[in-house]
Amino acid sequence: MKKLQRRGILRGLAATALAAPLMQAFRMHLGRAAAPVAVPKVVFFYTPCGVEPPMWHPTQTGKTFTLPRLSAPLQPFASDCIFMDGISMVPLNDHQGGSQQMLAGDEKDVTTLDVALGDFLKSAPPPFKSLELGVQSLISKGGSVAAPHPHFTRISLSHEIFAEDNPLAAFSSVFGNGTPAVTGNSADAIKAQMLLSAQRKSVLDIATADLNALSSRLPNSEKNKIASYTDAVRQLELRLADPASTSNSAMCTDLSAFNPTHFTVPQVGDFRQSTYEQTAGQATVADLQMDIARLALACGRTRVVTLLYGHTNAHNPIEGLGTFGAHDSSHFFAPPNMNAGQATPAQMDAKLTAWRNYREWYAQRVAQFITAMKSTPDPDVPGTTLFDNTIILHTSELGDGAPHKTDRIPYVFIGGANLGFKLGQAINFTNAVPAYSGGAHSGLRYMSHSPLLTIVAQKMGMFNPGDPIVRTTPSGPVSGPFWGFNGPQALDPMSLGIV
């Protein structure tokens, strides 16, 4: 990976009249001018196809709990987590419903929370409103035309935002801006940088002028399309005009440690043949994407990350742990020697074994991410780590994966101690809160996941407690007490013992 040096540019720009106000604005935004205040960040950490709930959720509640095999890799971090059982997604209760509802609540055609948070942060924007990173998510998207499994991140149901599966493209986009930086702080270097800035601005201004002229000729339906294009170009322009909006700390100016195994992505005819979509590449891609997520948060490039391990139809196995695809395996677990189904008993066992191995592997990746976040200082607040100021919400589109049900989703809040999360406990909401129940949910009373999304929205500062939660839909804003399902009875998300 090409070594990128940002320090020179940043120093150079800091000396110029153009950059000074931008730097100042950025620092004020981060609270550097006043006493350090935690800037909340969030990571939606998705792992696919649900779990075997009894092997994920602890049986105990409260502060002392033992994690079963599938979540055991998180036991060392039990005091940093809130394990939550008894949560479902409503009203739909399968892959399709889960993918529609995971970040949208039950209003499937709403701008999803990750995008909405990014839009909210527009007033004090990090360079990337939100960042969607995938580990083989594109080849894993299931569903059909008749029963689509929409992407988790969306502006609307008809406008899905796809995660970037290619970690090298993601890295150069987040940190490289696609243009070699001019290094040094001599007068010539500053002049060269100024010229480069002028060029970048002109290029994007002209593209924007083309977009505006075109938009005026289009019918409304097509205008929307041009609007998201224009908005993206504008965001790009903001980023390019303000390279100072990257933290000046050493880890952000010298990124040479990225990609230590020199993973490469040679050009292929069909992206499905790319190294980053192959089984053999999965573990490395996972490492790289988590590193990008961590660095992007640490370096002020974004405050909202959606990290996807696969999607609803995760085709690939995980190397060394099984030979069946993750999704395939997830629907074939059953007690060993059960002579059943389309598979021979031996194959049945192979899938069950594989799926449990895969699930442990996913949990190990969460643990790896926790470790990395804990060891990364948060440049915004001296003496704290990124982990202290970041809400990590682990989720899946299903709960009980074998029968395709959203019941008992493996929700875990992780980190964010400085944001008021009551970490180090296990809560079981089954039959414990006035919440959804129904035939499709085994007749038990499970809590909708909407209060969790609502808590994230509140803690990110998007809404003040008590204010209506406003969501964007294609037909206009909707509002209510939750991000999503309103529930049969009143329920205060902030009084669930989570925060």
Add this chain to the structure above:
Amino acid sequence: MRQLTVTEYRSTASDLLYLSSPNTTDIPPGNPVRGYTTNAASAFIDMSNVDKYQSVGNALADRAVKESYAKLVTCQTQDTACATTFVQQFGQRAFRRPVAADEQTRYLGLFDPAVSGGDFKTGVSLVIQTMLISPHFLMRSELGSDVGNGKFVLTPFEIASGLSYAYWGTMPDDALFASAQSGALSNKTEIEAQARRLLADPRGRAGIATFAGEWLEASRAYVATKDPATFPALKDADTAAGIVAAMRGEEDAFFTGVAFDSTKKWNELFSADYTYVNDTLASYYGLPLPGSGESFTKVPLGAGSPRGGLLTLGSFLFGHARADQSSPTQRGHMIRANMFCADVPPPPPGVDVTIKPGTAGSTGREQIQALTGSGTCAGCHNLMNPIGFGLEGFDGAAQWRTMDHGEMIDASGAINDLTPTPITFNGSKELSNVIASSKDAQACLAANFYRYVRGFDPVQTGSPDEANAVQKLEQAFVTNNLDLPELFVQVALQDSFTARRSVETLNR
């Protein structure tokens, strides 16, 4: 507006900038709908990809200035006149229409010394960079000219692009531009002449292969994980990837071979007694090695071979199967949906698909029948499984077999609910014959090609104009003795190829 697909982007960048193998790896793939990357409504340039278009475009511009400067800039003077000529000439090729006066002024601003640093070549590079992220390059216009009553007619330049992307998947060539410039392309005779010329070009073969691959969902083979315990030949990942790549090659070669080199008729797609293999695939299929290395050679399959025709192509059988066995459901669904244009409803929300203990039967067929052949599942599965049963002679990795779990293969099947009485058949050959002689299937190919070319599902628009156009295309296919190249040409001769209605645009 139609956004270029990733494949179209790559080909267009290559032609526009005179670059071989432009590196477009960082452009994220689009969002295909029913396999079609050309689907206009699901394609966006947004926060998820705009900076990749920019960085890839910048790198291409750098390369073009280094490698293709003399072709791109035909004047030598490095002054305003030369800059103007460049913006006009290059802009017309990038935007696929003449550059408007206000656009020319805007783009000439990039030669301003305050922006270019006084370096002419930098100005050239900046113009290329900018045009490569302009909507006029990344999207092609189908806005047309207003002819009143909510009707619009595509301009000759828009028609030129319509033709070049339909058949070549890239920008118009000089001859098409000249035809557009002269206005000749407003005329159906000229459209037909150009369509025939484009199809006859090697790029026409490649374009048709792209269509066929998307129609047949060939890319599924790339992501079809196979269990090495069941299929030891695929244990090594690189070997497996080589075999899948060869299956894709087989499909491209077979479809284009029929359409361009052989009888060019629909029936041969199903009745062929040959296929195309390279050494890798011949070895996998157990055929004599053609000794052609990686290139594909037409080889006879011999009398009595179970293979032959679209249904037994490796990529289809391999991609529509499970990790450890065939999938009559997936195969039947694909044939029903893509070859008969008959949709199957989705499984009901919340359906419990847990494999229950004690499922009867030993063969895959018996088990799937026991699981889905009765009760609530049967209503839909009987529309799919009995079609797929006809291909039970081919296992999940596209290999011929006569036994499954110790029992003889039963490849008898039926197509239910398309005709007053079910159509029964036994095995892939008979199923192929059924499809080949089906008027519904013939019409379905026409509808699919229309959909691919136009970038939307004509049925979904609810537009009578579109329904009418598809029907006329289907009739023309039959009238022309099911000639494939003729079908490909006829799509451009429908009124709907050049006419637009405002309401249709809104419904797109």
